[in-house]
Amino acid sequence: MRYAGFAPVLLLIIAALVLAGGTLGYRYQSRIDVVSPKSETAESAPATEDLKREENTPDIVKKPVETKMTERDDLAAEFAILEREIGEVEQSGNFLSEAHFNRLMSDLDALSQSGFDPARVLALEERVAQHFIKDSPGAPAPSTEATLNCVSDPSPVFTNHITDLSKVDYIVPPPTMGTGPSLKTHSYIGTDHTRVPVYAPAALTLDNGSFFIDGPYLIEFRVSCEVKIRFGHITEPIAAIKNLFPSEPKSDSRTEALTPLTFAAGDLIAYTTGTNMAGNWDFGVYNSQVENRYIDNPDWNDSATYTSAVCPFDYFTPNLRSAYAAKFNATALGGNPPHGASFCTP
16 A cells, blocks of 8 residues: 555656657657658759750750751752753753853852862863863854764754654644643654654764663764754664663663764664653754744753754655644643644644
């Protein structure tokens, strides 16, 4: 019984201990609550800064590279345009005017100054130079005769048909306009995929040509120093001509000089079935002494193929010409409608 007096005291001590423990727990938890957010913030901040640096650094590095690539692509595109223009001059076989020559050389020089491949520029300049003969004051026009090894005759006469006219369904006289737009200054001979012969209409000298994927053969002949003819979409040149071309077709139609084989009027030079789609083929005549209406058209006066083209059938004898005129059908090709007045009168 003597310990009965201690019971209340014992109870008071236990209560005090319980209260003290709760306070300490609260304080300990409070310390955790306060410190933890600070630790997370301190750790996450550098990660955010690193991410920003990673995002920003590529932008700083990439921008100059992208600009450089764009400039290089632009120069390559300009070069491709000039290369295509010079290719058309080569196809025409004619010579550049002094103004045209100077403009091409100026454009090429600008490309070289801008850092474009000097070797490619030089190669193209050499091709340009091959099609320019500077006029000397008072020099006679036939100065090109010696260069071309030809006879001057701006008005030759064609005395033989170019094919079996009984197999011709239609003739579309020039000029026509294809999609693109793409001016066509040659005529179309429609033979509906029939294999037809192609003959020399007059005495000819083989000049240049091309064997390419979409051709397959484009062949050009010189009739005189001033007049040349072109046959396009020829499928079977005679062996003597075919053997002058590479065995594999090119991807483009740029022509190359060929051994100057000679042919008499009426000689067989090829067979053709025409294009795969339409079954027709090209016949064009170009006269360096003639300037047609495209000479004043800035859209088309940069190539003699456009500006020196004439009616091919005006060079035939009257009887032969009448036979061709009877086949004229200017609207036979829906995709290539006539472009203004025809070069050929009925």
